[in-house]
Each structure stands twice: as C-alpha cells, then as structure tokens.
Amino acid sequence: MTLAAKADPEDFVRANTRLQEPPLVPEVKLYLASEVVPLWQATEEELAREGLPPPFWAFAWAGGQALARYLLDHPEVVRGKRVLDFAAGSGLQGIAARLAGAASVEAVEIDAFACAACRLNAAANGAEVAVRREDIVGTANPGRANSGWDVVLAGDVCYERPAAERITAWLRSLAGPDCLVLMGDPGRTYLPREGLERMIAYAVKTSRELEDTDLRNAVVWKVAPV
Numbered sequence: 001m002t003l004a005a006k007a008d009p010e011d012f013v014r015a016n017t018r019l020q021e022p023p024l025v026p027e028v029k030l031y032l033a034s035e036v037v038p039l040w041q042a043t044e045e046e047l048a049r050e051g052l053p054p055p056f057w058a059f060a061w062a063g064g065q066a067l068a069r070y071l072l073d074h075p076e077v078v079r080g081k082r083v084l085d086f087a088a089g090s091g092l093q094g095i096a097a098r099l100a101g102a103a104s105v106e107a108v109e110i111d112a113f114a115c116a117a118c119r120l121n122a123a124a125n126g127a128e129v130a131v132r133r134e135d136i137v138g139t140a141n142p143g144r145a146n147s148g149w150d151v152v153l154a155g156d157v158c159y160e161r162p163a164a165e166r167i168t169a170w171l172r173s174l175a176g177p178d179c180l181v182l183m184g185d186p187g188r189t190y191l192p193r194e195g196l197e198r199m200i201a202y203a204v205k206t207s208r209e210l211e212d213t214d215l216r217n218a219v220v221w222k223v224a225p226v
Helices: 009-016 036-050 062-073 092-099 112-124 161-174
Strands: 018-020 030-032 082-086 104-109 130-133 151-155 180-185 196-205 215-223
Touching: 009 112, 030 112, 062 092, 062 151, 062 180, 062 196, 062 215, 082 092, 092 104, 092 112, 092 151, 104 112, 112 130, 151 161, 161 180, 161 215
Parallel strands: 082 104, 082 151, 104 130, 151 180
Antiparallel strands: 018 030, 180 215, 196 215
C-alpha cells in the first residue's frame, strides 16, 4: 500500500484500493479499500496535517448499498430523471441511478479524494456522472427549467448530530411534488424520528472493522417535505 500526503487524488485512490463488488450490489464495481484499518489509520495520521477527512469514499456503506439496490430493482424511480447524488462518497448511488436509466447524474462531495473516487468508479462502470466538489447544503433546487434535480439521493449522512440536523433540514426543504428525496440509512443515531416514509429494507453484509456487527438492516426512506 502506498500513501503520500501530496499524492494526486486519483493516483492515491488507485494505489490504495482495488476494484471490488459491494455485497448487495454486485452489478457495480468500485475502488474500495481491501485493508480497512491500515488505510483508515494512515489517512488519519499521515494526511490529517493536509486537512483531509477520513476516507469514507473507500468503503461501500450500508445505507448507500441499500439505495443503490433499490434503484436497480426499481429503475422507474430514476428513469429519464435528473439525479443528485449528495455526499456521494464512492459514487455508488449515482452510478446505480445512471445504470437504472437516469437522464443525468451529478455527484457532489466536499472531499477531493471522494470526487476522484467518484470519477474513477463511474468510468469503471461505463456510467456518465458529472462530479462537483462543493458544499451545497442550504442551496435551493435550481428547478426544472434550469436543469434542477428530479431526484435527490443521500446515503449514510446521519453520523454526527450537527451535520445530520443541517443536512436533513435541507433535504426536507428540497422534497416536494417536483423532487423526490431518498435517504439510505442503517439506523444511525441521528436519523430523524419524523418526516420519513419507509420504502424498503435490506440486510447488508458489513465488516466489524467498520461497524459493530456483520450485518446491518439498511432502510430506504422517502423524505417528506417541510
């Protein structure tokens, strides 16, 4: 494994991951960490001085897998639609949306390494995904006339209270007749207790190096408007 704080993000992703199939979504190949702990620790210890966050992009989290599975099994949800993959991580949900027939997919992240992973993963699956590095929480949906989003996907975004509250409030502001907002979550502590409609649940194989169990029950939720 090669780690370098000054590495080009795409070179870093290639050097520290390998193409693998997420357990619940074998149709998609992703550059994922094969050695969970070394990459996590090295990124925290060696790259912290560069201001880089932990490599969430290097793992296929349960909520994202559930969302991706749901879209591939129910392509009508995104077929012909313009999709936003928010806090995209590896880009799994956006790639699944594109493979399910979405007209366009935009993956948005705040981490340059996650953006690199999204680009590489999209290319590995022959999926056209536009990748943007920006914090868009709080921005309005541009609307249909201005190439706005018909569907917004958010997987595994409820890890920390302040971020979860800020993000879920924003997602609810986007939800409405012209915009379907879906969340994928395996029962994180800060998932809202209201404003969500359960769509489906999946049992997702996980790693005890990342989770406290070998299996997570991940739910796809429809977000209700404010």
